[in-house]
Amino acid sequence: MAVPLLDLTLQYHAHKDEFDGVISGIFERSSFIGGAPVKQLEADIAAFCGTEYCVACGNGTDALFLIMFAAGIGKGDEVITTPWTFFATVEAIQHVGATPVFVDIEPGTFNIDASKIEAAITPKTKAILPVHIFGQCADMDVINAIAKAHGLLVFEDACQAIGATYKGKRAGSLAHAAAFSFFPSKNLGCAGDGGCVTTDDKELADKARLFAAHGASSKYHHSIFGGNSRLDTLQAALLSAKLPYLDENNSQRHDAAKYYDAAFADVDEIETPVERDYGTMVYHLYIIKSQKCAEVQAALKDAGIGNAIYYPLSLHLQEAMKLLPDWKTPSLPISESCDNRCLGIPCFPGITQEQQDEVIRVILGIL
Numbered sequence: 001m002a003v004p005l006l007d008l009t010l011q012y013h014a015h016k017d018e019f020d021g022v023i024s025g026i027f028e029r030s031s032f033i034g035g036a037p038v039k040q041l042e043a044d045i046a047a048f049c050g051t052e053y054c055v056a057c058g059n060g061t062d063a064l065f066l067i068m069f070a071a072g073i074g075k076g077d078e079v080i081t082t083p084w085t086f087f088a089t090v091e092a093i094q095h096v097g098a099t100p101v102f103v104d105i106e107p108g109t110f111n112i113d114a115s116k117i118e119a120a121i122t123p124k125t126k127a128i129l130p131v132h133i134f135g136q137c138a139d140m141d142v143i144n145a146i147a148k149a150h151g152l153l154v155f156e157d158a159c160q161a162i163g164a165t166y167k168g169k170r171a172g173s174l175a176h177a178a179a180f181s182f183f184p185s186k187n188l189g190c191a192g193d194g195g196c197v198t199t200d201d202k203e204l205a206d207k208a209r210l211f212a213a214h215g216a217s218s219k220y221h222h223s224i225f226g227g228n229s230r231l232d233t234l235q236a237a238l239l240s241a242k243l244p245y246l247d248e249n250n251s252q253r254h255d256a257a258k259y260y261d262a263a264f265a266d267v268d269e270i271e272t273p274v275e276r277d278y279g280t281m282v283y284h285l286y287i288i289k290s291q292k293c294a295e296v297q298a299a300l301k302d303a304g305i306g307n308a309i310y311y312p313l314s315l316h317l318q319e320a321m322k323l324l325p326d327w328k329t330p331s332l333p334i335s336e337s338c339d340n341r342c343l344g345i346p347c348f349p350g351i352t353q354e355q356q357d358e359v360i361r362v363i364l365g366i367l
Ligand SMILES: *Cc1c(COP(=O)(O)O)cnc(C)c1O
Pocket: 059, 060, 061, 062, 085, 086, 088, 089, 131, 157, 159, 160, 180, 181, 182, 183, 193, 194, 195
C-alpha cells in the first residue's frame, strides 16, 4: 500500500463546499489584492497567536526579511541562529547585510542549544533567531533571559510551528517578533505562497508593512525604498476559513506521532523525536534519526511510501556560506551528525492507522 508523505487533498475534501464557497466568493467580487479578507486574516492570526499585530506578506522568507529590516538589523551586525533549518532563515540575515553566527543544536529536539548561545555572543551581536524546528518551540525562556542580559532582540522563525505552545503561550508570541509561512505543506497552508509577521511592537509592524508596500504609506508617496510582498486576497480568505481547523489538525498530527513513538520505542537503530515537556509540539514533520537512514529510505521508496531527508546538509556547511566576507566554517558536531541521518515519514492530519502500520511494517522489516 502506497502512503504519501503528506496528503493535502484530505483537508480539501473534508471542507470542500466551504472552501469552494470562499474561492467563488472572492471571484464574485473579483477584488484580488488587499481588502477586508486580508485585514480579517491579520486579526485572526493575531488573536490566534496572542499578539497585538499581524502583518500579512508574500511568504515566510519575506516575513523573516521584513522582521530583520524593520528591527534595524544591518551591515556589521551578527545574528545568532541554528544550522538545522531551511535556508531561508539565514537568507533573511544575509539580505539585510548582517552575518549569521551558528550555534549547535540539541540532539533530541534538533532545536538550537540554548546553553551554547552565550559563548557565541560578541560586541557585534544584535539578535538571536531561533527556529521552532519540526513544530517544537525552542527553549524560549532561556533564550529570552540570555538576550535580556546582553541587550539583544529575539525573533522566532515559527514557519514550521503555527499552533505549537510553550508554557501555555503560542509560537509567534514568544519573542519580539515572529515569522510564519503559509506554504501549502506547512501546518496552516494556503493554495500557493503566503506568510506573515506577528509582534506586539507597533513600530516594527508598521515598518514591515511599509517595506512590503513599496515604502508607500499612501498611494504613490514613498517614504523609503521597499518592495512588494503581499498576501493575495484569495489566500487570505482561504486561510481564515482553514484556521478554525488548525488545532484539530495539529492534534491529529500529535496522535499519529505518538503512535510511531510507541512502535519504535524498543528499536535501537531508530531515535524518535524528543518532545520537551515545556510545550506541545505540532509535528510539522515526524523525524526518525538512524545511522541506517539510507537503507530505511530505500525500503520506503521501494514500498511506495513517501519520505524525505530533513536535512541533508547543515547550513554552516553550505556552499553559499563561502560567499560571506571573512567566513570561517565553524565545527558544530551535533548538527553535522544529523546530516543525511534524519528522515521525515508520513505524519499528516487524517493519516489512517492502516497507513501508519504499513510505514512501521516496512521500517521494522529493514532493520
Ligand atoms: C518554510 C520555511 C521558511 C520559508 O517559508 P516560505 O513561505 O517557503 O518562504 C522559513 N523557515 C523555515 C524554518 C521554514 O520551514
